[in-house]
Structures are given as structure tokens and as C-alpha cells.
Amino acid sequence: MLSIEKVTKRYDGHTAVDDLSLVIEPGGVFGLLGPNGAGKTTIIRMVMNIIEPDEGRISIFGEPLSEKMKEKVGYLPEERGMYRKMKVLEHLVFLGEIKGISSSVAHERSRKWLEKVGLSEWRDKTVESLSKGMQQKIQFISTVLHEPQLVILDEPFSGLDPINTEMLKDIITDMKDAGKTVVLSTHMMDQVEKLCGRICLINKGKKILEGGLSDIKMKMSKxxxxxxxxxxxxxxxxxxxxxxxxxxxxxxxxxxxxxxxxxxxxxxxxxxxxxxxxxxGEMSLHDIFIAKVKEKGGEIDEEDVQGR
Amino acid sequence: MKKMFKVVKREYLERVKKKSFLIGTILGPALMAVLIFAPMLFMKYTPETRTRIAVIDMTGAGIFGRLQAALTDTLADGTPKYELRKVDVAGGDLAGTKNELNYEIESDVLEGYIVLPEDVIEKGEANFYGKRLGNIKTMERFESALDNTVIGIRLEIEGIDDASVEKLTKGLKVEVIQVKEGKEETGKGFDSMFMSSFMFVMMLYMTILMWGIAVQRSIIEEKNNRVIEVMLSSLRPIDLLAGKILGVGAVGLTQYLIWAVFGVVLALYGMSMGGPVAEVAASLSIGTMAFFVAYYLLGFLFYATLFAGIGSVCNTDQEAQQLQQPIVLCLVFTILVPMMIIQNPDSMFATVISLIPFFTPIVMFMRINILTPPVWQIVLSFLIMIGSIYAAALLSAKIFRIGILMYGKRPDLREMIKWMRRA
Structure with a gap:
């Protein structure tokens, strides 16, 4: 589904991603975990072809990155943003259209989604007139409106109220059940523990640990x-x-x-x-992360690691 | 391409639907019309007043009498326009007499006075004293009458009789008729041509600047509300950049279309009304309009692309204002040169200036409007603009690609050059 081979990305003076390799198989929820500044967003931006790696190769669906491929992927960036003056339905349709679905399909799906999240009567209101929680809902819908095979969510739970957190978890579970692949990137490791089948822990641009969550827990905890x-x-x-x-x-x-x-x-x-x-006793992911980083002789910025 | 047009559509509709667009589109030309026509109308309809001039004639050659005979102009109500008064220098005290007259000027009894020294016939030099320089036409008329009088006296001294003097000093009246595209265009003075040229130059300047900055602001806004990353996960940066520029450019064209409709209505009305409005209206042609739109597009694309590059490295409008200054100054420069161009539209200076991409759109349009330059120069100006737009787009796209995802510190010029090389 997604393969990252020996990818390196340097910014002035520091290496954001360092010789990282990762393979994500189709289906299930994959957790890309690590503290703030570990390089998660850089990896995702490279996968989305927004920035280019300095070294290494990335392929999706067995093909090298291309513009066409962006249509098969849904992406919720960490920094959420919308056109505030646009009307809700117009906005959804526009984002659907630039993902390559037709206007009529985009209209139909947007209506269905708005109904599903209870925002039908807001469809002709401008985005800026919506509450923050409502805007978040619209943003999720726009991420999945084109029914992508692969969905990448960067820090999806940050800033969410409890209701939207639950709703997003439900959407993720639904997608998993529908056979889609979800990549979750977050620094709140313990919050996503129950969602992820496989995880990859990253610190300072390097992979610390990768594998099935239950295997890792078993090895680390029994x-x-x-x-x-x-x-x-x-x-x-x-x-x-x-x-x-x-x-x-x-x-x-x-x-x-x-x-x-x-x-x-x-x-x-x-x-x-x-x-x-x-x-x-199960070790929490947070404890596992710290144990592994120490095992490899690395340093941890304790403030950036939020376990609970 | 398809996605780019979705962006074009979105940018276009968002702007055109705004109330401020409609208001700006209607108020803009109304304001401009007031600025241009008001002084013209004001000058035309300001009633002429009597001009009182004192003459100190120290020659004894009878200049005063002849001058009075020459200046028989009347005002609208039939009373004489020039009220001349002969003043003698009492007891040879010129300074004292002048003092008295100066006082009269101060108390508005007199508009001015002229001192004709004894040797004025030979030397041809005299001084006029006045508080206000006043109406140019009034002064010109007075001067030429005096001029003719002095020349007449000189001729008489040479022994030429009165009747011959009149014949010999008869002036030549030149009527200027512009030849455009091989055709004579009568009834169209250079005044009105200058007016219409200047109006179009101002419109080009305003629209290029306004919509160019609009592109820049919209990029900064999208950067700030973080929508840009969502966009980039769907399309290429160049599609986003091009979509924005073309969308905003189309808004400018729409504005022109609205103005053109207004303009046609106004022209039809203006021609029936007569006066300066009709002259300007009559000076418009399809050719002028076509060049106007063409140079708007070229100028807008060039400047908007540069402004877009600036917008992509800035986080706030304030930051952008500093960076955009040199570019805005180039644009301002082009509206300062028309005075020079209009005097000599074919000079080396005009030719060179009109082929520098920063100035081409406005200056070349101005030249075409005044005195159509050789075809090769027009073609060359198009090629230069297209090449420059392409170059600007390449540079801006590279800066844009990296700049739009950078928040916080603005990169300095050295960093930006590094991006251009790398990307």
C-alpha cells in the first residue's frame, strides 16, 4: 500500500527524517507515533508529494508518487484550514472536485455526510459562521469525501472536543471495517493505542520500533x-x-x-x-517508547512525549 | 489543468460575489470621471471676469493707445474684457508710482500692471507685475497683443505704413489634425487625446496594482488560515498559483466588461451632450480597447506573478508591504512618464522605456494611443512581456513551492535565491 525506502529529508542544519524505511500493508489502522518534532509531519508531507525527499523513494499502491495518486489519498493536515467565506456545501464540493470527483457526485456525498453528522441545515451558511466543533466535522468530511483507499490523519485528535473525538474514532473504525487503510500520526500515544493494529515509533527522524501492537506489548510487558x-x-x-x-x-x-x-x-x-x-501488566506505549529510546541510547525530550 | 480551472472558478466567484466588488466597480470610474472631468468643466464654465491692467508707458511712442485698440475682447455680457489704464510716472519717481500700484493690486483694485521702459522698442523687454498669475489664456492674449503692438511700431520706424503693418504682422493659425491609421481625424484635439490616454493609463495602473496585490493578499490569507496544505494535498503548487492568478485576472476583465457597458452608454449620452465628454468618447476605438485589454492582461500577469512570489514568503500584509515596495515603485514610475512620452512619443527614451517589461504594459499602450509606433516594436513588446511572464512564473513558482509551507521567520534574499537554484 505504502512503502517508504531509505528516505532522508534535511532542513537547514538539521535532519528531519533520517534514512527511514517503512512498509504499510493494506487494511487496518497504522499508528505513526512519536513526540513533537520527531519528523512525522515531514514524512506525511513527503508521502503526499507536497515536499520532496532529499534521498530515498516513496511509492503508493506500488507506484511512484504522482499527482494522480493524490486523488486516491485523503489527508487531514495537522494545521486545519478552510476558506472561511465559502458556504459549507460549496466548500465540500470544491474540495471534492479538486480531488477528482465530479460535481454531482460531490454534491450527493456531501449532502449525505452533512445529514450523517447533523449539519444539514448549515449547508448554505458560510464556514466562518460555524462553531469550531462544526468546522472540524466539515474538515473530516472533506478528507474522506472522495472515498480514498488510504487516509492519512495528522494529529487528528488535537483540539477536538470529546464528542468529535468519539465521532472521529467511529469514522476510523468504520473505514477500517470497510477495508480501507488509515495512517494515524500522533504524539498522544496512549490515546490511539486501542485503535491501531500496527505501529511505528519514531524519534528524531529515526525509526525506534515497528510492528503489530499486540506483539510489541506482549514482548515488552509479560x-x-x-x-x-x-x-x-x-x-x-x-x-x-x-x-x-x-x-x-x-x-x-x-x-x-x-x-x-x-x-x-x-x-x-x-x-x-x-x-x-x-x-x-501491560506497559503503556508511552513507557515502551521511553524504554526503547533509552535502550538505544537516545535522548528524550520528556515534555514532548505525552502519554496520558 | 482541470483542477486549476476549479481553483480559477473558486477564486473568481468568491470575488465577484462580494458586494465590495460591485461597489468598487461602480464607484471607481465614477470617482475617476469626477477627477478628470470636473476640472475641465470647471474651467470651461467658470465665468470670465474683467481684467484691469495698468500700463506705465515710458516710451512716448503711443503703445498704450495701440494696445487699447488691439484688446477689444468682450465678456459674455458685452462689456470689455480688458480694462487698461494709462499711468504716468509722477515727477520721474518710478519707484513711488510702482508702490502705489502695488498697493492697488493688494487691495484688488488692479489685477496687474506692466512697465514699458524707454528702450522697450529696441530691446523688447518689459516687466509685468501681478499678484496672481491668473488665467493663462487671458495673460497669453495680453502678451501677444503687446507683442504685436511693439512689432508694429518697429515696422513703422522702418517706414512701413499702417495698412502694410497689419498685413505683414498677420499671424498664422494652425489647426492640428491627427492622422491615425492613415486617416485624418478632424475635430479631435490633442487635448482630448491626452485626456483619454491619461484616463486609460490610470485605469491600467489602478487595475494592475489592485488585482496584483489581491493575488498577494489571498496567498498570505491562505497561508495564515492554513488551508494551503489541504490544497497542496490535492493539486500541484503551480496549479494553485496559476489558478489564483488567472481567477483574479478574470475578475479584472469582468470589471472592464462592466465598465465597457457603462462606457458605451456614457459615450452615447456624452456625444449627444457635446463638450469634453464627447471628445473623449469620440477618441475611443475598437483598436484602442483591444490593446488596452491585451496590455492589462500582460501587465497583470507579470506583476501578479511577482506579487504572488512575495506573498508566498510573507506571513502578514505588513511584511509584504516592505518587500513589494520596489515593484510598486516600478509601476508608479510608469504613470509619471506619460508627460514626457506625450511630448515625444517616438524618442529614444520612450522607445527604450516601452520595451522594459516593468514599464511596457502602460508605456507601450500610451505610445500606441498617441502615435502608433512601428509594428515591430509592438510585436516585440508582446514577445518581451510573454517571455518576462514566463520567467517571473518560473521564479515565483519555485519560491511559492517552498515559501507557502514556511511559517515564522521570513527568509532573506539569500535564502530565496538558494530556493530558486535548488527547486
């Missing part, structure tokens, strides 16, 4: 469990696969030795007392 246990905790502390136990009062956090199966300690606990709560 050696910590949290347990609420009534019985003698010494039974747990002396269990050979346990490395360390931290008592939080009600719950115990147990770090297992490498390669240990969390089910082993659960069985052992059930044999020696009563288990009220048991959870295989």
Missing part, C-alpha cells in the same frame, strides 16, 4: 504482573520464577524472571491462598 492476594505473601516471594515483589498495600507488583510464564505464578497463588484480582 514479565510484570499485578495481583491482589489474600494469604501469606511469602509463598509468592519464594517462588523460583519471581525476581522482585513490590507491595503497594492492597496489590502486589511482581516482576518475573525473563522467560517465565505469568500463568505459573497465578496457578501457584491459587494453590496457596485466594486471588481477588490478577492482571498481566
Amino acid at each position: 514479565n510484570v504482573v499485578s495481583i491482589r492476594f489474600s494469604g501469606d505473601r511469602r509463598h509468592l516471594e519464594t517462588w523460583p520464577e519471581v525476581e522482585k515483589v513490590v507491595d503497594f498495600g492492597q496489590d502486589l507488583s511482581i516482576t518475573l524472571k525473563g522467560g517465565a510464564d505469568p500463568n505459573g505464578i497465578l496457578r501457584h497463588a491459587l494453590d496457596n491462598g485466594r486471588v481477588e484480582r490478577f492482571e498481566i
Whole structure:
């Protein structure tokens, strides 16, 4: 679907994207994650053929980038903008038309979408007379009006009210169910955790980690469990696969030795007392990101990484 | 191409639908008409007044009498236009007499006085004193009457009799008839031709500047409201740039069309009315109009492309105003030269100026309007403009491509040159 090969982009003095390769398969939601300034927007702009890479190649649908291809992609830029003096319906139709769909099709789909988001009676009002939340809705519609196979959303949740956040999540899920490919770029890693099937973590223009979200979580998380246990905790502390136990009062956090199966300690606990709560601890994406960056000896600007 | 025309359509409709467009289109020419015709009408209909002039004749050759006999012009009500008064120098005190007359001028009893020294016949020099230089025509008439009188006296001294003097000093009246496209055009003075040329020059200047800046502002506005990235994800930067320029240019043409309709109505009305309006109206021809539109398009495309380049590197109108200054000055220069061009439309200066792209649209149009230059020069001016527009578009497109996504600090000239080389 989308393939980025050894792409580098330099701006005066600094390298925004550094020898980055990435393949996104068709279908599903792909998360392009990283702190502010990691190079996500630069990557997306290169994919949209708005700026050119200094080195490397990008192809979409197996073809090199071209103007025609822009019609098959929907793009919601981080910086939202609309023609404020235009009427809502006119605006949608115009953006549809420059994406290559005919005026009549654009009219028909715009009407349907406006109805769907409850803005039908606003269609002849100017964009500037709409509230910010309404404008955001119009902007989403314009991103998908031409029914693209690939949708790229750059920081889609920033500045959204809770209602629109939910609506956008629904739209993303609908698109995924319809077999479309969605690329989500954001620095709010934990917010998109539940949406993404695959992710790529980026820091300072370089790829830190790529893969299926569940695989990554499994690899990174399975050696910590949290347990609420009534019985003698010494039974747990002396269990050979346990490395360390931290008592939080009600719950115990147990770090297992490498390669240990969390089910082993659960069985052992059930044999020696009563288990009220048991959870295989998941590291949040935010924690994974920090762990990985540190592992590679990189630096993190903690302010730019927002986990929760 | 198809997408570019969608942009053209959007830009065009957005502007034409605005109320301010309609108001500006109607008020603009109305204001201009007032500016141009009001002084003409004012001059024409200002009633002439009596002019009182004192003459200090120190020659004793009877100049005063002859002058009085020559200046028999009358005002509309039949009373004499010139009221001459002979003043003698009392006791040889010229300074004292002049003082008295100066006082009279100050208290508006007198418009002015002339001192004819004893040797005025030989030397031909005299001084006129007055508070206001006054009506040029009135002064000219007075001067020529005096001139004729002095020449007459000289001839008499040489022994030529009265009757012969009149015959010999009879002036020559030249009526100017312009030959245009091989045809004589009578009844069309150079005055009205200058008026119509100047009116068109002002219109070219105003529309090129106004719509050129409109392109620049619209780019800055789109940069600021961030819609530009949405656009670029759908079409090429060059399509957006060209669409904007052509869309705005079409608005200018629409404005002309509206003016042309008004103009035809006004011309028909004006011709029936007579006077200066009719003269200007009569000086219009299809050819003039065609050149006018052609040079508007060339001038607009050239300047708008440059303004677009400037707009794409600026974040605010204020920033852009600084950068656009040299270009605006070029445009201002072209409306300052018509006075020189009109005196000598075929001079080296006029030819060279009219072939420099910054000045071509207005100056060449002006020359064509006054005295059609050789065809090769007109053709050359078109080629030069087309070439310059192409060059400007290449440069602007490169700056545009990079500049429109840059926010914050404005790039300096060195950076911009780097972009031009790189892109």
C-alpha cells in the first residue's frame, strides 16, 4: 500500500527524517507515533508529494508518487484550514472536485455526510459562521469525501472536543471495517493505542520500533504482573520464577524472571491462598517508547512525549 | 489543468460575489470621471471676469493707445474684457508710482500692471507685475497683443505704413489634425487625446496594482488560515498559483466588461451632450480597447506573478508591504512618464522605456494611443512581456513551492535565491 525506502529529508542544519524505511500493508489502522518534532509531519508531507525527499523513494499502491495518486489519498493536515467565506456545501464540493470527483457526485456525498453528522441545515451558511466543533466535522468530511483507499490523519485528535473525538474514532473504525487503510500520526500515544493494529515509533527522524501492537506489548510487558492476594505473601516471594515483589498495600507488583510464564505464578497463588484480582501488566506505549529510546541510547525530550 | 480551472472558478466567484466588488466597480470610474472631468468643466464654465491692467508707458511712442485698440475682447455680457489704464510716472519717481500700484493690486483694485521702459522698442523687454498669475489664456492674449503692438511700431520706424503693418504682422493659425491609421481625424484635439490616454493609463495602473496585490493578499490569507496544505494535498503548487492568478485576472476583465457597458452608454449620452465628454468618447476605438485589454492582461500577469512570489514568503500584509515596495515603485514610475512620452512619443527614451517589461504594459499602450509606433516594436513588446511572464512564473513558482509551507521567520534574499537554484 505504502512503502517508504531509505528516505532522508534535511532542513537547514538539521535532519528531519533520517534514512527511514517503512512498509504499510493494506487494511487496518497504522499508528505513526512519536513526540513533537520527531519528523512525522515531514514524512506525511513527503508521502503526499507536497515536499520532496532529499534521498530515498516513496511509492503508493506500488507506484511512484504522482499527482494522480493524490486523488486516491485523503489527508487531514495537522494545521486545519478552510476558506472561511465559502458556504459549507460549496466548500465540500470544491474540495471534492479538486480531488477528482465530479460535481454531482460531490454534491450527493456531501449532502449525505452533512445529514450523517447533523449539519444539514448549515449547508448554505458560510464556514466562518460555524462553531469550531462544526468546522472540524466539515474538515473530516472533506478528507474522506472522495472515498480514498488510504487516509492519512495528522494529529487528528488535537483540539477536538470529546464528542468529535468519539465521532472521529467511529469514522476510523468504520473505514477500517470497510477495508480501507488509515495512517494515524500522533504524539498522544496512549490515546490511539486501542485503535491501531500496527505501529511505528519514531524519534528524531529515526525509526525506534515497528510492528503489530499486540506483539510489541506482549514482548515488552509479560514479565510484570499485578495481583491482589489474600494469604501469606511469602509463598509468592519464594517462588523460583519471581525476581522482585513490590507491595503497594492492597496489590502486589511482581516482576518475573525473563522467560517465565505469568500463568505459573497465578496457578501457584491459587494453590496457596485466594486471588481477588490478577492482571498481566501491560506497559503503556508511552513507557515502551521511553524504554526503547533509552535502550538505544537516545535522548528524550520528556515534555514532548505525552502519554496520558 | 482541470483542477486549476476549479481553483480559477473558486477564486473568481468568491470575488465577484462580494458586494465590495460591485461597489468598487461602480464607484471607481465614477470617482475617476469626477477627477478628470470636473476640472475641465470647471474651467470651461467658470465665468470670465474683467481684467484691469495698468500700463506705465515710458516710451512716448503711443503703445498704450495701440494696445487699447488691439484688446477689444468682450465678456459674455458685452462689456470689455480688458480694462487698461494709462499711468504716468509722477515727477520721474518710478519707484513711488510702482508702490502705489502695488498697493492697488493688494487691495484688488488692479489685477496687474506692466512697465514699458524707454528702450522697450529696441530691446523688447518689459516687466509685468501681478499678484496672481491668473488665467493663462487671458495673460497669453495680453502678451501677444503687446507683442504685436511693439512689432508694429518697429515696422513703422522702418517706414512701413499702417495698412502694410497689419498685413505683414498677420499671424498664422494652425489647426492640428491627427492622422491615425492613415486617416485624418478632424475635430479631435490633442487635448482630448491626452485626456483619454491619461484616463486609460490610470485605469491600467489602478487595475494592475489592485488585482496584483489581491493575488498577494489571498496567498498570505491562505497561508495564515492554513488551508494551503489541504490544497497542496490535492493539486500541484503551480496549479494553485496559476489558478489564483488567472481567477483574479478574470475578475479584472469582468470589471472592464462592466465598465465597457457603462462606457458605451456614457459615450452615447456624452456625444449627444457635446463638450469634453464627447471628445473623449469620440477618441475611443475598437483598436484602442483591444490593446488596452491585451496590455492589462500582460501587465497583470507579470506583476501578479511577482506579487504572488512575495506573498508566498510573507506571513502578514505588513511584511509584504516592505518587500513589494520596489515593484510598486516600478509601476508608479510608469504613470509619471506619460508627460514626457506625450511630448515625444517616438524618442529614444520612450522607445527604450516601452520595451522594459516593468514599464511596457502602460508605456507601450500610451505610445500606441498617441502615435502608433512601428509594428515591430509592438510585436516585440508582446514577445518581451510573454517571455518576462514566463520567467517571473518560473521564479515565483519555485519560491511559492517552498515559501507557502514556511511559517515564522521570513527568509532573506539569500535564502530565496538558494530556493530558486535548488527547486
